[in-house]
Amino acid sequence: YLAEDVDLTHHPFCWAFDQKKHVSTVTYEQSAYLHLSFDFNVDPVTAIASQYINDEIRILSEFRLQNSNIHELCDRILTTYPTAVYMVTGDASGRARSALTQGNINYYTVIKQKLKLNDAQMKVPSVNPAISDSQVLCNSILSHRTVKINPSCTYLIDDLKYVEVNDTGDIDKTKDKHRSHLLDCWRYLLNTFHKGMIKIQ
Helix, strand or coil: CCCCCCCCCCCECCCCCCHHHHECCCCCCCCCCEEEEEECCCCCEEEEEEEEECCEEEEEEEEEECCCCHHHHHHHHHHHCCCCCEEEEECHHHHCECCCCCCCCEHHHHHHHHCCCCHHHECCCCCCCCHHHHHHHHHHHHHHCEEEECCCCHHHHHHHHHCEECCCCCECCCCCCCCCHHHHHHHHHHHHHCHHHCCCC
16 A cells, blocks of 8 residues: 555666666567577576667567576577577686586587587677676666667566665675676676677776
8 A cells, every 4th residue: 555666776787777768578580690698607597588680689588597507598598499590698607617517518518509509609708897897888778779678578677677786886796696697698798799889988
């Protein structure tokens, strides 16, 4: 009764995000590349799927699997987009060998094998972008380019609304450990595929 949805975020990472402006229904188009951006956690493992069409960044869907692994995540992506031509980026730490993958190989080797990709489809940076640079890029893109995010991407939307930076400028992961994973996918996506849109000072 008399409840009101009040945004109590004091230092939002994505201060330029506007749900009314940026959230709207978009559909997958077979003729365009499907950009996948991954973030690797013990739990959950996450990814977002997007396309760049008619000068629009379109976030089609998010994947957030708990108690799972990179093999199952790739299977879910293949089920959702079985005929897509993929382009892959994500967390640079996924290049390291990991006991969390079968055979102690790195995450991107699994992704490349499962999705049947060639080297040209792997656009993984050697290091992750600095948080400060990411924040400038994310807000510049949201302010100056056309971004459409499907309403079904509820975890990404939540991250864009509520993830904060702390006093040192880092992403504050202490308030809610379940947040920021999809935001990381978003940061990596923009850094790899859309950084050239905006001149970072």
